[in-house]
Amino acid sequence: MLEPAARYTGYTAWDYLEPDVDYRAFRYAKQIGRVPEYAGLSLSDDQAKRAERLLRDEIVISLHDHVQVFPEDMGELREHIRQGREPTGYEGLARSGMTAVFDNGMDGTCCISSDAGWKYSDVLFDLGVRMADLAHQDFVVKAETVADIRHAHATGRLAHVFGLEAATMIENEVDRLDVLYGFGVRQIGIAYSEANTLGSGLKERGDGGLTYFGERAVKRMNKLGVAIDISHSGDRTALEVIQTSTKPVFITHCGSREVWPTNRMKPDALIAACAERGGVLGLEAAPHTSLSEAHPKHSLESVMDHFTHLVDVVGIDHVAFGPDTLFGDHVGLHDAFAKNLSIAQAHGHVDYPKVEYVDGLENPAECFTNIIGWLVAHEYSDDEIRKVVGGNILRVLDEVWV
Template sequence: MEFQLKKGYRPYEAYQYLEPGRDFKVIDWADWDWAGRNVLPLNPEEEARCRELLERTPYVSLHDHPDFTTRDMSTCEPLFDAMRTGRDRCGYEALAYSNIDCIFDNMMDGTNIISSPNGWKWIDIIHDLGMRLCDLAHQDFIVHCKTVDDIFAAKKEGKIAMVFVIEGAAPIENEVDRIDILYGLGVRQLGVTYSESNALGSGCKEDHDGGLTMFGKQCVERMNKVGMLIDVSHCGSQTAYDAVVHSTKPIIMSHTGAKGVWNTKRLASDELIQAIAAKGGVVGIEAAPHTTMSKTRMTHDIDSYMEHFEYVKNLVGIDHVGFGVDCMYGDHVGLHHAFAAALSTGDTSKTTVPYQEVPFVKYLENPTEASWNIPRWLIKHGYTDEEIIKVLGGNAIRVLREVWS
């Protein structure tokens, strides 16, 4: 397979308008393809079909962190040092090699430790967002996405529409108007909770889930009014269900898997998946290391990942599933080890079933690799053009048209 850059890309390195070493600290970032460029093989007929499908349908990745880890992940300090600088490095060239037309960028979020080792501080979130928007303003390949029309315009020009996301609502504290502020700054999706509880409700790490609070209901109502997409990926089950019921608009679970395939706190029950679908929403399947495992595989790879996809598809239908792979550029397993406490990976991924840890999830290691291989897997496994168009972006765009309008 020959790797080609998108036609709208012009060479650009993050923050290249500044002088390294003088205006910002030089960080030794990882190579985006450090684990290789792993591509599922197709025969010539399948290859042609894949190209044709990707040319005519927008590819929407519902949850990613298209930035870098450091090269040295043997200790935590190089990564922590990089995160404290507050200058996240977007992978422009890496994204230009992808099939993605619209990416939901969750930025630093849970690794945002600029002013606090515990993260999620309002001032840090605004710092992160402002720094990234400044960088975007100095290039023309990534387009700040605020409307559905931005997605189609970006695809037509060979560019990528980037939706900015705050993965958990802890930074708004008890200020509902901060939802309006985030929307005004161009954020178009907000998670109700991360894995920890906040003023809106319970996170998925908690042993007891009190459901959506009265303030949480007020926030759901405000998000509906301003046109903010609601995400319940890291919520406790009751909190997530309450949010679905209370919202007047469809919501999403942007990055998760099915408890029916791999039973951990982090993944979604059948009842929650059905509730999201009944409200017209979409469940995005995630590929962060050691999440969408499978008892039939006992490891994490593209087949265990797609087992979760097919489980959700069979449960609620092809109209309510998509992909939010939750990938980045660099050693994702190393990042999970370094930020185990902040990201609650130990609390939310516990299982009594022993499994084999992988150094990376082959074919899904980063946003670019995932965008090559998901459509290829679907083609190899007999999905129709109509089905592929829906899950690659059609389902997501349907929800966005209703929520963002």
């Protein structure tokens, strides 16, 4: 793991407030060393130096993560979330080597006022509070343009891009997309696993496709300059989004259904349709998602089985990484929010060995150290690595963002 970025001064979330006076303080999970370091890579000295150089010098972007820290005791999770004040993991991010991260905040667990989640006022509260904290330090900075990402890289900062996993909270109000854009949101999913006013989610028994309102929303996002995500949309809805959008779309965190046959993965034909329109898929690593027959016990190797398969299917210009990690017990989060996150329906009836964490891709601090190490160990060129860890994403953003 890298040494902390020189620009990081040790700031922790809500340092400008007084714990247990301005907000309730919880005991939070470790950002570094919560689980053992990944031991699955064996790099020579030259390979290790090359991997460190690439992580340090190149623009490295996570297309999908959750960079907040969760309570050490997941029994306190609901109380913690209702407070609406989730801390950003600055310490871990300072060791990540990332240039930019698309952070999707609470999203489906945004249950400040309702256990059902996805309420518009709750999402705005979450965004506003997170931005207030970012504004009190100078390492992780809010990013809204490609120029912001490049400036972060040039000045040793980390660019934080606000995203939302679904547009459920806009209900039938298309102008709410403008409001979210004004708050700094630059990437939005169409639907989570449940259907909404825009279209179907991947858990539903039937997929009615993109609604007329969904078409309006897609066109508004194109005009605003918001990147569109179809990771959790149903297959028909996702395809119709690709066909409707005048700009390339992202599948920010997913894998191949041909490698692991669950609803949570996308079929190769759909991924190819996304790529044909210029889009990019980010490889998923949330627990028990991107497994493979060769590596059913979820690890970095499972995820890279999807990577090698999809490079063969759509080409290296259309693959990136959206690990979908967080700081804390991700499996415990899934267990606590299984109904909200539609875990059972997303996995269908496919059996898999349950793990305590994804070995090698457990949190945002370690992901790209191990991803780049794997790519170096498997003799990918510098140009190929540069594309998949950031360049492909930047190409799409140059076309989509304004």
